Amino acid sequence: MRIGFISTRFHGTDGVSLEASKWSEVLEQDLGHECFWFAGQLDTPEEKSQLCSEAFFGGEDVISLHEKLFDPHSFISDEVRSKVTEMEAFLRDSLEKFVSRFSIDLVVPQNVLAIPMHVPMGLAVTNLIDKGLPAVAHHHDFYWERDRFMTGCAKEYLVKAFPPPLKNKFEHVVINSAANRSLKNRLDIESTIIPNVFDFENPPPANDGYGDDFKEEFGIDQNDIMVLQPTRVVPRKGIELSIDLCSKIQARADKNICLVVSHLYGDEGVDYYKNLVQLADRASVRVVWAGDRVGETRGYDQVGRKIYKLWDIYPIADFVTYPSLYEGFGNALLETFYFSKPVLVNRYQVYKDDIEPLGFKVVTMDGQITDRVVDETIELLSNDKLANEWTMHNYKLCADNFSYNVLRSSLEGVLLRIFD
Template sequence: MGKRIGFVSTRFAGTDGVSLEAAKWSEVLENSGHRCFWFAGELDRDPERSVKVPEAFFLHKTNQAIDVQIFGRNRRSPETTQAIHDLRAYLKERLYAFSQRFSLDMLVAQNLLTIPMHLPLGLAMTEFIAETQIPTVAHHHDFFWERTRFSVNAVGDFLRMAFPPNLPNIEHVVINSAAQEELALRTGIASTIIPNVLDFENPPATDQMDTHAFRQRIGLTPEDYLILQPTRIVQRKGIEHAIDLVHQLRDSRFKLLISHEAGDEGYEYAEWLADHARERGVDLRLISTRTADRPDRPSLWELYAHADFITYPSLYEGFGNAFLEAVYYHKPLLINRYAIFVRDIEPKGFDLIVMDGFLTRKNVHKVRDVIENPELRKQMTVHNYAVAARHYGYATLRRRLENLMATIYGVNG
């Protein structure tokens, strides 16, 4: 019998990894006969199945005021503790109302009990789960100990309580084997690995006319090659390597496009990248992808469809959605051997152009060969799609979620 499942996080909107993976989980669960509902501070889900609580958004002014008092320092005031408890109590009330309104059987906490972007909401969720004993899946994307900004804090007591909580009615899910080991080492909590996935059972539709029109719109000629860096402008993405690649190709037909504008983490880095590109004579373009208030912009998926080659020279990733997306759109790519790639992805047998911390002449020659040789490009991308479909498709997600449900409810659900 299908369950009524509530997804909870600070945000379910846009193209961040948590929002995207939550949407994939809900799609697979709905297709298996369950019904999904949403609770967050920022939402773009069906309003008939959602509860939006602005105070639950991590950028809400009340939460930001608390953050300033608890991170980057090792002592907090009684007033700060009281502010945390006040917001926690309010959000717990709203969680009770959410559960009652939709008669929920189960919860999925999406990164909410993993990283303290919203400490009071994590505490509220932990207390709600403990008080109700509602079956819960805690889906962990990136833990607080993986981020230096949380390493100095005045809330060690709260972090040990709720990030993540060790409660008998919670099944924990991580996205890679390193996180599984570290979680067990630090907390004694066992977890299941469910990697990020894409719907490889349904290949994307591409339209050559759309691609031609898009290239014209951004001033490219039919002879130009579009190299896409499909990431936010954050230093750990290693975007300077993409600039160096285009520089070393030494051909003005190669244009580099970054798919996201700089955010709070990236303004200085973005300026440095622009200077770096200018000094090397690289045609670098930044383009904002579509948002709810800017529907005229291209979507990230359109950019993949229009690109000739993908660069992904990240220094660190929790998994690597952009890698899967490039493979899904049958695009060849250059990838840096970040730790999770080496451990979890590389052994699967993908055919990729791989750099190991620095760009070699061999890398540059292989990129040129793949871009200019359609037969080689097709051979590489068809092979990669088949490998990804086997390991990172919806079938994998469906099977592992069924196993989780069986653990929680018994074989018959």
């Protein structure tokens, strides 16, 4: 079967792009299908892809329309309605050409029918599918989970396409149990839960030494405790809690601590980053903001500085912090388990609902760094045997619950229901 993945972007390391890549890997290598790609930004195989820049949510016209649709004081003017209609028609035509060009049998809209970052795109995908094209809509987060989408004049479009109330050869897939309940309670729509996964059937590749000079590059002493925060620099990631943890450990330990933040700041402005810099300075915690030196591929930047992948950094980290206030699931947490690292987790709702009940061994917190949190972290940092027991236990749990094997069987079931 020829399967077309559709979204605004399949590029980089955002959760949607990562999970779409995993789905395609399983669909092609394990289930024998062939996958193709349509989006406004792509880093997928060129011969199997159709780039449509108008599908990207970051285009000027899209941003301008988005602001008008979700402005709390806006109303649905003829101008706005006309622009939505015009953009939807163009995108639907582009999608129809994609389906025809690659003889697509089934489409997989990736979050484009859940979060309205690009309203005309969601409408175009809905109208495409409404003609009878089979679809598996993969929803990562819904608009009603974000306050900013609950105002404005887009309601009629949200009702039609986010997600659409289609049933014929149409399957909804969500990534956690809360989304499953929410979709049922709000719209009376049934869905299948397929959690985020990782290739736990195949352990990480052996260390080839590429990242061995990371500490030296950033002036981190070999005896320092290196704590890794493998997230973007946005408020919901709770990086201030990681700084607090490092400060309290440093006050009690006889070693210095360096907190390494792996991703760039600026996704949601720079104010949060500036506040973190001031907080770390007051707490005397050294933070390495490594985002401009950590990329999707190894190499060198324009001034000759070495670029590392995140996978080069995990092996040399002593501890990982994941103090998120909210997550749709938690890709970075699975990645931490994959690299067998001890970890601190702030008990965000999806963790409490879908991950914690499985019995993972982690340092947990509920919004603040308590003495218990500090004690347990210090114990893991000083007791290699205990840390190894915890991480081996976690890896096995992930292999049983969040592996490609789980994804494989789930996708088989979804496809059987569509084509039964």
